[in-house]
Amino acid sequence: MNHWLFKTEPDTYSIDDLRREGRCGWEGIRNYQARNRLRDEVQDGDQVLIYHSSCPVPAIVGLACVVGTARPDPTQFNPESPYYDPKSSLDNPRWVLVDIQWQETFAKPLPLKQVKTETRFREMELVSRGRLSIQEVDDQSFRHIVARCR
DNA sequence: GCCAACGTTGGC
């Protein structure tokens, strides 16, 4: 069982939106490495830290879990969608998504600034590979973060 | 709004 960190811009879709909806398809991933992880590595029941980017205080803000496995992202076929990809086809979809279920909104979100400061987080992809939108989180960091953000 | 880092595209 792996743990993950999914990034989102709260102006587009926030942890509050996820809480309200309960469950959502994590649409709009348009990066091959992130896509490959969703398709090949993310498993039913995996836990996911939700991270807010491009906002006043970028931070890890909550917890969700994966429901089911990867499926084609319908937005790639919708010309009206900002995630539309004319090079994709129904026969051979290029992009996938996973569905996630809200579990928790943290009482004490963990700001990126803090993650960067502490040596225990040195190896986190959030520090070393900030732009990757689907990140793997090691077990120890994951447990530490959940415990201290509650 | 700037810009560094990094991903993608396409000509050759």
Next chain:
DNA sequence: GCCAACGTTGGC
């Protein structure tokens, strides 16, 4: 398959 040009991300 290289690499220059270009586009995107995201912190600041």
